[in-house]
Amino acid sequence: MDNLNINWFPGHMTKALRMIQANLKLVDVVIELLDARIPVSSANPVIHQILEGKPRVVALNKIDLAEPEWTKQWVDTFHVQGLQVVTIDSMTGKGTKALVSQVEQLGSAKAAKLVAKGVNPRAVRAMILGIPNVGKSSLINRLLGTKAVRTADKPGVTRGKQWITIGKNLELLDTPGVLWPKFEDPEVGFKLAMTGAINDDIYDVETAMSKLLLFLRENYSDRLIERYNLSSPLPEDSTELLGLIGARRGCLRSGGLIDYEKARRIILNEFRGSKLGNFTLDRPNQ
Template identity: 75%
Template sequence: MENSKDNMRINWFPGHMAKAQRMMREHVKLVDVVIELVDARIPLSSANPVIADIIENKPRVVALNKADLAETAWTERWIETFRSQGLQAVAIDSMTGKGTKALISKVEQGASAAIAKLVAKGVRPRAVRAMILGIPNVGKSSLINRLLGSATVRTADKPGVTRGKQWIKVSNNLELLDTPGVLWPKIEDPSVALRLAITGAINDEVYDLEQVMAKFLTMLREDYSERLSERYKLTLPLPEDSEELLRLIGSKRGCLRSGGVVDCDKARKIILNEFRGGKLGQFTLDRQLPDRE
């Protein structure tokens, strides 16, 4: 990890991720279509740039997961952007199952050409084979569990828990190849690193929480001050200094040590967990669409 107060860079690429990346390259030839799972709150920042190189010419369906935590209007704009790039895209919520039927339909459509080629060669029709790719903690295992209807695949809140290769039969018409979550070796853009840290794609133990939350509180104050005011019973306008704002929130939430001193670390964790859990409302942090060619 590289860290500086002015230019935050977070690089987290454990050995199992490098191994998983090699495995993906080896097994992508076994599938008909690739499902790329991204976080609907950060559709661009959570898209691994290595994936396009790994899958080469395979059809790809982009699934914007955790859509319930993202702003609906922005999710729709991102879906249109992906479609303008020639990609199938759909918003889903793997926890409730919303959008999963549409996802399966688009996966089957994406694989139709490959299946037709097999039939033309005299091969008996078989189930569509799809590979799920995505960064850590974006909800791959939760999606598979939802498709299966039971908690068959091991999940955890910490990024990077899924290991190895797993073929999962969803139905007679669809088989999924699950893969571990993989980041890219070096995250060059500090703003991308910040968004990945905020949403939980990067292990909380490898970055400076104080630095991340100072930047995040600045973002929230600038774009969502009314949300903060409502949630934490604060008077507008909010303090411009992020540390002052943090202490104010900590005081309101009772994060006090002996002598009435605010426990800032506890306050940081409360705000971050409430954001991730949707208690602060719906957020889309990627708010700059790429230029259309």
């Protein structure tokens, strides 16, 4: 497809990576937060190198926006790869109990080893890693809830770190690690843009929306027809389709011309807000 010309600056990421690597030394388990709509595109391409054998739980977030059948298939796929995976919705907190218990289980093996060496028993320590907008802060806030407590400057832990105590057995670093996705692949760039993982001012919205409309027309024409009250068959040309939707939504400039810009914005917002239904853009075995 056409390139979206994503502009981004690796400098921030280098700094972020250094911080992540320092924080990783403090934790027993990593929660890799992925977007259930794009479990591959929202993954960091070098996560394996960064983690170096650190126990990891994959958490597929935003399941409320993904297609449940595909989410199920993704869970199976991760299991086949030998990974632990939970599905969550950080807005409602659905699945977060299971996440906490998996993290505790995974970290308890190391805790037991430390105790065997004579170290005092302590809670499992974990941190969240994920790309921008995948829901790291939302998840932390959810886990923080009303019962959890923020603890600053724990003895024996690097100064200045904030930990959230969740129950008796888990402490979560309250600063998540921000990873970068794989910007170079245009297909991945498209999916990141459409799910809101990257800001709209750093990619070519016009190109991306044209691709989105063709994707919707190809795979979900029924949803477009219903939502925008269109008739079948839909036009093959994406601009023509955009024009029809724009007209339906009253996106008009003076003189009755279609305001394409406004129409694009409406469709993108509705797509992201699941007004057009749930979408899983990455499929297993693709």
